[in-house]
Amino acid sequence: MTQSTPTQSADNATTQPQARLMIGTELAAEMVTKAAVRAEALRERTGVQPCLATVLVGDDPASATYVRMKQNRSKKAGIGSRSVVLPAETTTEELVAELTKLSEDPEVHGILLQHPVPAQIDERAAFEAIAPAKDVDGVTMHAFAAMAFGEPGFRSCTPGGILRLLEAYEVPLSGAHAVVIGRSPILGKPAGMLLLASNATVTYTHSRTKDLADIVRQADIVVAAVGKANFVRGSWLKPGAVVVDAGYNEGNVGDVHFEEATEVASLITPVPGGVGPMTIALLLEQTVDAAEAQTAAGTASV
Numbered sequence: 001m002t003q004s005t006p007t008q009s010a011d012n013a014t015t016q017p018q019a020r021l022m023i024g025t026e027l028a029a030e031m032v033t034k035a036a037v038r039a040e041a042l043r044e045r046t047g048v049q050p051c052l053a054t055v056l057v058g059d060d061p062a063s064a065t066y067v068r069m070k071q072n073r074s075k076k077a078g079i080g081s082r083s084v085v086l087p088a089e090t091t092t093e094e095l096v097a098e099l100t101k102l103s104e105d106p107e108v109h110g111i112l113l114q115h116p117v118p119a120q121i122d123e124r125a126a127f128e129a130i131a132p133a134k135d136v137d138g139v140t141m142h143a144f145a146a147m148a149f150g151e152p153g154f155r156s157c158t159p160g161g162i163l164r165l166l167e168a169y170e171v172p173l174s175g176a177h178a179v180v181i182g183r184s185p186i187l188g189k190p191a192g193m194l195l196l197a198s199n200a201t202v203t204y205t206h207s208r209t210k211d212l213a214d215i216v217r218q219a220d221i222v223v224a225a226v227g228k229a230n231f232v233r234g235s236w237l238k239p240g241a242v243v244v245d246a247g248y249n250e251g252n253v254g255d256v257h258f259e260e261a262t263e264v265a266s267l268i269t270p271v272p273g274g275v276g277p278m279t280i281a282l283l284l285e286q287t288v289d290a291a292e293a294q295t296a297a298g299t300a301s302v
């Protein structure tokens with residue numbers, strides 16, 4: 001506070017230091033533009049347009065909105081989309097059959113199964129029905145293992161997008177203490193693995209963690225992936241911490257109490273406009289990667 005520029009106002013609230021924003025929107029737009037150029041080049045060279053199949057099970061309105069956003073942005077990037085919507089009562093077998101069909105369809109290059117699926121479905125079994133070559137959302141065991149071993153492959157989109165953002169803002173990762181809050185299979189757990197691969201010292205925390213705030217206070221980098229609105233408070237943060245908010249709670253509210261956090265952090269992602277757009281940008285980039293690889297493979301075998 002002492003170093004912030006004094007203003008004419010004596011009101012403390014207006015003289016708090018503010019963290020710099022890590023804006024995903026701009027970086028994501030650049031990524032999508034590059035993906036669009038590559039998609040167009042592939043189409044001109046081979047006549048093949050990259051195609052992303054989205055699979056939505058049930059009628060959750062928020063999920064439907066996210067899937068629509070992914071399709072709209074695909075279209076803008078010159079990526080075709082195939083939309084599969086299945087009823088809420090779909091069984092694991094039916095969903096696996098649909099994903100297997102898409103995996104075998106030569107016109108489809110990437111497949112996204114929107115999470116979460118209804119409770120009666122074995123989500124892991126469904127994800128595993130996605131062919132690794134088409135797993136542009138990075139949700140299969142194959143993708144996770146490749147990521148964990150530092151091999152090339154499709155990254156889980158939100159964690160991969162987060163790492164791109166940290167790199168773009170030149171956040172030092174090597175030796176930094178990163179605390180990940182949340183351990184879900186396609187968000188918290190892979191986010192920690194990617195940070196580890198960048199030589200961060202990673203602590204995973206979750207719903208059973210004791211003294212969570214004390215652990216978060218030790219973090220140079222905090223990744224909030226819990227799914228609870230405004231869960232991470234400003235008082236939990238070490239001054240100068242880098243805060244990544246991967247929350248997408250109802251009403252576009254993040255997992256971090258932004259107003260509090262921005263007074264303590266040095267860098268913070270806004271919600272909206274932070275991690276979300278990066279997720280979609282990486283999905284599209286990886287869809288073009290998949291289309292290129294599958295098209296090259298097809299040509300090579302002739």
Ligand SMILES: Nc1nc(=O)c2c([nH]1)NC[C@@H]1CN(c3ccc(C(=O)N[C@@H](CCC(=O)O)C(=O)O)cc3)C=[N+]21
Pocket residue numbers: 066112113114115116137139157158248252271272273274275276277278279280
């Ligand atoms: N298999 C699977 N892969 C996912 O990647 C996946 C998923 N399931 N299920 C749901 C979550 C959520 N998710 C978001 C993506 C973009 C925004 C996003 O771009 N949000 C905008 C705000 C929304 C708006 O503009 O309306 C923003 O943050 O700026 C949010 C959330 C991907 N997810």
